[in-house]
Amino acid sequence: MLSIISAKSVSKTFSQRVPQPGLVGALSNFIAPVTKPVHAVEQISFTIGAGEAVGYLGPNGAGKSTMIKMLTGILMPTSGEVSVLGRRPVEDRIANAREIGVVFGQRTQLWWDLPLAESFELHRRIYRVSDVAFRINRAELVEMMQLSSFIERPVRQLSLGQRMRAEIAMALMHEPKILFLDEPTIGLDVVAKDVVRKFLARTNRERGTTIILTTHDLQDIEEICPRLIMVDEGRLLFDGPLAELRVTFGARRxxxxxxxxxxxxxxxxxxxxxxxxxxxxxxxxxxxxxxxxxxxxxxxxxxxxxxxxxxxxxxxxxxxxxxxxxx
Structure with a gap:
């Protein structure tokens, strides 16, 4: 299987201010702040092949979103090397963006006051998708994600579940080779989650889109991702099939x-x-x-x-x- 994503000994360290007590401390914080290093990601290595669906799992503060941001070119690693489709994402952000789709569960890419259809049209122009490809992709995605009943409605009038389905559809409108999903089902009801899960599994299976999914909803992993990468406190704990995870960590039948x-x-x-x-x-x-x-x-x-x-x-x-x- 062709490897299209790789992380080699990747680390990311942030500087965090340490608050000092009292008026003198507040002045000191302003003039010469005391900082301490926070290691969000520490020496993580993995490769992901074309067409894989991989769950990236860990508790809050484990470094999941930080790794996604490095893979998409938003953040630069402190050390180590990240490669996506043969590129260093932070150095080739425009070229990288044309071949990936990204959905952050708590941030929207849709235009708040415009009808959903207009957001799709703007996305087409930004990514320079041909009219023919856009019509085909839009028709397929609208049907698969059940968007037809509200596609002419302003985004601000949509429910959270409707917006998330639209976000994922728009991220796939330019036919990316890789889809990064950071908490895509957060806050969704049971019905909306089911629609999203079935759609992502079908997209991976039929389109061959590589999916990297971070989530706290473990059913997302079980239904979409045969492979699991588990991290904690910035370190890699496990990388392999779900069945092997059960054996490794000793949960019993x-x-x-x-x-x-x-x-x-x-x-x-x-x-x-x-x-x-x-x-x-x-x-x-x-x-x-x-x-x-x-x-x-x-x-x-x-x-x-x-x-x-x-x-x-x-x-x-x-x-x-x-x-x-x-x-």
Missing amino acids: RLTLEFDGEPGAVSLAGAELLGGEGAVREFLLADDGRSLIDLMGALTARAALRDVRLHEPGIEEVIRTHYQARG
Whole structure:
């Protein structure tokens, strides 16, 4: 797979003022401020291939947005090297901008008092999209993102979910090779999130658009991104498939057993009984690689088994397990 994004030992450090108490301190802050370094990103390296959909995950302050801003050319790395489509983004911002789309969940690119259709037309002129390509792209994106009912309405009259769908559609209007999304579903209701997720998964699958997605909504990652990059305190913790993340950070599967009646004392070798009531018992399974068939062979209970449900740990549970283990 052709690599189109790379970060090599990238760091970004900001200077933060340290407030001094009292009137003298306030004067000192004005004349000769005391600062301390804040390491937003520290020695992070990764590559992303053409057509990948990658989730960039971490808690608040982990450096997610800072990395996106370096990849899009808004910020310059303090050290290390960033490459996007063979360019250094901060040095080739105009050329880089023509081949990427960017959506920041808390900032808008739409023109507030103009109808949505006019924002699309201005975007076409800025990116010099041909009339034919624009008509084709607009028709497809309006249909996929369900924009037709409000495309002639001023942006200020749109709901948050409508605006976000429009933002993503506009970011793809010039057919970028890469789409950067920073918290695209923040504040959206369940219906709007579902539309956005399905659209992004389809765009990645059918158009081959490379997607880099930062989010706090872990369902975004599970539905859109087969690969996950996890960071914390500016450092890289994990880079790989979601299934491998579960193994790496040790979240365990749960098994729910439902019996025909009260089963009495139930034991399952290699599993920890979590609890249950009536005819239901729930176990936490050990990470010993045994199959469900092997586990069930070791089951002891008085009542007959009616149903078995195996629950793989979700990404939220995996990450919570990691942070709890860290202390």
